[in-house]
Amino acid sequence: MLARSRVAFVILFFLLIGTSIVCAEVLFTGNETRPADAIVLFDGSNLSEWVKTGSGEPAKWKVEHGYMEVVPGTGNICTKKEFGDCQLHIEFWLPLMADAKGQARANSGVYLQGKFEIQILDSYGLKSQNNDCGAIYGVAAPLVNACRPPEQWQTYDIIFRAPKFDAEGKEVSKARLTVFQNNVLIHDNVEVPNATPAGIENEKGAIGPLMLQDHGNPVRFRNIWLRPLN
Numbered sequence: 001m002l003a004r005s006r007v008a009f010v011i012l013f014f015l016l017i018g019t020s021i022v023c024a025e026v027l028f029t030g031n032e033t034r035p036a037d038a039i040v041l042f043d044g045s046n047l048s049e050w051v052k053t054g055s056g057e058p059a060k061w062k063v064e065h066g067y068m069e070v071v072p073g074t075g076n077i078c079t080k081k082e083f084g085d086c087q088l089h090i091e092f093w094l095p096l097m098a099d100a101k102g103q104a105r106a107n108s109g110v111y112l113q114g115k116f117e118i119q120i121l122d123s124y125g126l127k128s129q130n131n132d133c134g135a136i137y138g139v140a141a142p143l144v145n146a147c148r149p150p151e152q153w154q155t156y157d158i159i160f161r162a163p164k165f166d167a168e169g170k171e172v173s174k175a176r177l178t179v180f181q182n183n184v185l186i187h188d189n190v191e192v193p194n195a196t197p198a199g200i201e202n203e204k205g206a207i208g209p210l211m212l213q214d215h216g217n218p219v220r221f222r223n224i225w226l227r228p229l230n
Helices: 002-027
Strands: 039-042 051-054 062-064 067-069 077-079 086-095 107-114 114-118 153-161 171-173 175-181 184-193 220-228
Touching: 039 175, 086 107, 114 153, 114 175
Parallel strands: none
Antiparallel strands: 039 220, 051 077, 062 067, 067 220, 086 153, 086 220, 107 114, 153 175, 175 184
């Protein structure tokens, strides 16, 4: 009888531990990393701050377990709010796509003002180029490859300085980006001369939305917040 009680206790213990792990994943919000003055763009619960880019329709990406996931073919999504100079924090997770190559390997992107892309890609272990993960797409390769393997959460912390315009609308300074990936500096105040490819096609301005790319791969995002730097 005593032996059976011990077995029952062990089974109950591991069931409780497993339940705790699942609950921790479901309830994750990342509050511990969020400054008091941050604007929360995704807290893991819904896509109320996001719309389908170009149409303004509700975003159709999947939300579960505290993250959003690209539903391939549903289109890019962008924030309802628009921003200029800002600090952005975003966490992303890449699926393992061992049979895919190059730009087909867990591809997405983070677009400041819908125009200036920090690439997302499975580039773990590569000598990074200007189209690999962490790159300012087509402009600058990261200073160092700071990527983790796929199926691990990673972070971007971005300081964005928007382009500036005079009273006549003439651009007087270009956009600039400082980027940390997984707490490693990968871009230091880099000037971005023009909008990068596949962004929102309209005139550059002092403000614009944050956009996330549907490149056909089930990339995940969580804990997205932003601080305007006015």
